[in-house]
Amino acid sequence: MQRWREARRDPAFALLEGLHPLKHALRFGASIEAAWTSEPGRIKALAAKLAPDVAEGIGALLRPVSTAALAGIASAPLRSPVVALARRPAPGPDPLAGEGRAPFVFLEAPTHLGNVGAAVRAAAAAGAGGLLTTGPHDPWHPAALRGSAGLHFALPVRRVAGPADTARPLVAFDPGGEPLRFGAIPDGAVLLFGTERGGLSPLLKARAGRRLALPMRPGVSSLNLATAVAVALYAWRLGRP
Ligand SMILES: C[S@@+](CC[C@H](N)C(=O)[O-])C[C@H]1O[C@@H](n2cnc3c(N)ncnc32)[C@H](O)[C@@H]1O
Incomplete structure (x- = not known):
């Protein structure tokens, strides 16, 4: 979780809050460093149902944390209790x-x-x-x-x-x-x-x-x-x- 806190101030990273953003980020090629959840079983089941194409990838990224720890870092209440840290794409040409x-x-x-x-x-x-x-x-x-x-x-x-x-x-x-x-x-x-x-x-x-x-x-x-x-x-x- 320390990693997440540091990344808040680091423009090289993007913070994803909830399953929906994590799903889209993976689908469009984001490089995800880690994902934290207070309910791994629920997130895996939701991913299998709503995003079967990336469910395996999501499952492999999950690290369990307490509900209090997750609530302490999310910027707003999470409907699906997962946050993830992604690298922003390199700027590339204009x-x-x-x-x-x-x-x-x-x-x-x-x-x-x-x-x-x-x-x-x-x-x-x-x-x-x-x-x-x-x-x-x-x-x-x-x-x-x-x-x-x-x-x-x-x-x-x-x-x-x-x-x-x-x-x-x-x-x-x-x-x-x-x-x-x-x-x-x-x-x-x-x-x-x-x-x-x-x-x-x-x-x-x-x-x-x-x-x-x-x-x-x-x-x-x-x-x-x-x-x-x-x-x-x-x-x-x-x-x-
Ligand atoms: C909330 S509007 C700004 C309203 C502002 N009072 C004005 O008159 O432009 C924000 C932007 O949305 C776009 N926009 C909103 N309604 C529009 C309309 N009916 N036709 C064209 N652009 C619109 C414009 O680019 C506008 O600058």
Whole structure:
């Protein structure tokens, strides 16, 4: 458990709380250093039922600890009493420099780590090329990993200084933009989303080639950030042949 405490301050590691994040992390190739549980039998049975493809791997990682010890290190009550320590993937080359039709998600200074996690989850599900954030928060914070159910390992997730120069089209999502029409999101675009309270900065709005609004019923000001990311990504995905 000392290992877990040290890893909290070590950006080389990702802390996974619960079975769901551990399952996804293993499925998408995470290197897990160790996993601790207060109920090995229950976790093995749950893994066999819910994630048979990785159940054997999960069983081999488990180290028993007391209920009190587990409760003392988890950041919130655990529905499935297991925590695991994974190595973060090595940064690798700039994901925007690669080829491919998948869009990228760019979150400008998000403030709620739960939103970051939910956006990562939607991005992984929709097949986005990666998710980039700016601002003070680490997108690999345990609270964000909880929100993504461990799907940070399914695509590149990075904090960056700002949108680097890229040849990819930049598309701003802004409630004040032109209404989104089917097929309007180009392949390979970087989709820009603003902060929860203030929206996109004037700088990013000015840099974007297009400003698109997700249509809303009159009277509704905006969608939640992570919801807007999910809707935009699926508008792209469903608009493709
Ligand atoms: C909670 S909203 C911010 C609301 C902010 N008051 C504004 O007007 O932009 C967070 C982000 O989600 C995206 N968003 C939310 N609703 C949207 C909509 N209807 N159309 C386009 N983007 C939306 C935008 O990128 C926005 O910056």
